[in-house]
Amino acid sequence: MSPREQPAFWVIIPAAGVGSRMRADRPKQYLQLGGRSIIEHTLDCFLDHPSLAGVVVCIASDDPYWPNLPCANDRRVQCAPGGRERCDSVLSGLRRLGELGADEHDWVLVHDAARPNLAREDLEKLLAGLADDPVGGLLAVPARDTLKRVGPDGRVMETVDRSVIWQAFTPQMFRLGMLRNALEAALEAAVLITDEASALEWAGHAPKAIEGRADNLKVTRPEDLEWLAQRWNSGRAH
Ligand code: CTP
Numbered sequence: 001m002s003p004r005e006q007p008a009f010w011v012i013i014p015a016a017g018v019g020s021r022m023r024a025d026r027p028k029q030y031l032q033l034g035g036r037s038i039i040e041h042t043l044d045c046f047l048d049h050p051s052l053a054g055v056v057v058c059i060a061s062d063d064p065y066w067p068n069l070p071c072a073n074d075r076r077v078q079c080a081p082g083g084r085e086r087c088d089s090v091l092s093g094l095r096r097l098g099e100l101g102a103d104e105h106d107w108v109l110v111h112d113a114a115r116p117n118l119a120r121e122d123l124e125k126l127l128a129g130l131a132d133d134p135v136g137g138l139l140a141v142p143a144r145d146t147l148k149r150v151g152p153d154g155r156v157m158e159t160v161d162r163s164v165i166w167q168a169f170t171p172q173m174f175r176l177g178m179l180r181n182a183l184e185a186a187l188e189a190a191v192l193i194t195d196e197a198s199a200l201e202w203a204g205h206a207p208k209a210i211e212g213r214a215d216n217l218k219v220t221r222p223e224d225l226e227w228l229a230q231r232w233n234s235g236r237a238h
């Protein structure tokens with residue numbers, strides 16, 4: 001399917017986290033990578049796509065960094081208030097999309113602000129792989145290493161079958177109404193929701209895993225940024 005035949009899609013970028021595991025002087029999405037902030041690279045993954053309908057970035061109310069970025073003035077980019085947990089931020093973004101005129105059946109891609117190295121080929125693979133899907137799904141990467149279950153004493157209890165274990169990445173792509181309903185119901189039931197797919201799973205759906213590249217890394221700890229900086233400096237970033 002060529003990009004022109006693809007359905008339009010909206011993007012939500014949750015960017016209201018504090019990045020506690022990075023232990024930096026600011027939220028990790030505002031740290032520098034190749035001369036620009038991480039979140040600017042993240043937005044670049046979507047802004048020139050011909051099927052993009054618009055982007056909503058979810059920002060903490062006391063965030064002093066976002067208003068100073070050039071992309072804050074881009075007319076394709078709108079803001080929504082961030083929430084206490086990631087899923088609260090995403091819900092806020094979904095409500096903002098409703099205000100912007102998005103339809104219940106429109107596709108929404110949720111992508112972490114701290115995941116700046118999404119390859120265009122992966123985005124196209126996700127859009128094409130789910131275009132006719134009744135549920136939606138996510139980019140994911142099959143586990144590579146041998147996996148161990150480790151007990152509280154730090155000793156290995158067993159080796160886990162890695163052939164059925166995949167790491168959940170983003171973007172995660174669902175229909176606006178279905179995702180909002182699933183998130184609201186899961187929050188109401190106080191279920192732990194760490195990504196959009198887990199809300200859909202809790203609602204009884206089976207999101208589709210689309211195999212993506214392992215270098216679509218989320219910056220979580222300092223070594224992740226060091227690794228990405230090497231890619232950028234050697235011209236191997238996407
Ligand atoms: N996020 C958000 N609202 C929150 C928490 C997280 O929008 N209340 C966003 C983050 O800004 C990030 C993405 O969700 O882009 C993924 O979350 P994570 O990697 O956990 O980021 P942080 O919560 O910022 O980091 P940490 O958990 O280390 O504090």
Ligand code: MG
Nearest residue numbers: 017018019086
């Ligand atoms: Mg977090």
